[in-house]
């Protein structure tokens with residue numbers, strides 16, 4: 001650590017960082033940011049091109065399917081054979097799949113969302129947490145959807161709401177070891193996950209306070225803050241990086257609702 005790092009509370013220089021779900025979108029962008037700031041980063045994921053993607057940003061790749069307990073065990077064994085300890089563990093992997101509404105539910109898909117978004121992160125932390133020491137930071141990627149319900153989004157929303165409670169539980173459990181646990185709640189960020197439904201994205205964009213659609217790179221500094229000593233007083237916090245999506249009704253949302261209401265619609 002250099003002298004300038006010693007006085008820079010935002011420094012992540014030299015931090016051993018593992019990003020579970022770091023091969024695309026937000027995870028890959030955060031990995032690139034942390035590498036550029038001097039961290040040693042391992043990204044995990046399932047895709048065949050994981051190795052070359054990681055190499056392109058100066059990170060290491062370990063294949064891991066978090067829906068598979070054996071794969072998570074093997075993946076962490078491989079990470080820890082190379083990395084003696086983990087300073088920052090980012091649990092970012094997540095999926096959003098269409099499963100229909102409760103009266104016409106694709107139960108397999110519903111279960112799959114939970115298995116990855118919630119249980120996958122539990123499996124990952126269970127295998128990684130004992131490699132973390134005092135001063136460590138765990139960052140979970142949750143979503144404003146964890147506190148806003150919408151028809152057809154039950155599994156995604158509930159899987160993220162469960163994460164919000166896990167973050168609080170883990171923060172309390174790991175506090176005595178001086179390990180912090182926080183979450184980031186991105187709003188609407190360009191990624192593979194979002195590529196699927198342009199119309200839906202436009203609706204969500206209009207729910208932001210400022211009408212903004214973020215690039216994944218813009219999430220990097222938020223995660224860097226939580227990885228760094230600058231965020232030392234934060235644990236059990238849900239950091240809303242969502243442009244106000246969950247705080248109320250935006251001007252655009254109010255306008256859209258109002259445009260569908262005739263003067264004569266009021267019953268009294």
Ligand SMILES: NC(=O)c1ccc[n+]([C@@H]2O[C@H](COP(=O)([O-])OP(=O)(O)OC[C@H]3O[C@@H](n4cnc5c(N)ncnc54)[C@H](OP(=O)(O)O)[C@@H]3O)[C@@H](O)[C@H]2O)c1
Pocket residue numbers: 020021022023024025026027044045046047050064065066067092093094095116120141142143144185186187188189190191192193194
């Ligand atoms: N984009 C948004 O607007 C937004 C908003 C709020 C919250 N989020 C959350 O942000 C996180 C990242 O999302 P993103 O938008 O960046 O999505 P993305 O581009 O689709 O990336 C998802 C990442 O999760 C990994 N992953 C998915 N299933 C996995 C599995 N079974 N095992 C291991 N890794 C798996 C993927 O790796 P492989 O495909 O290589 O396995 C990939 O690295 C998610 O938790 C998401 O819910 C996103």
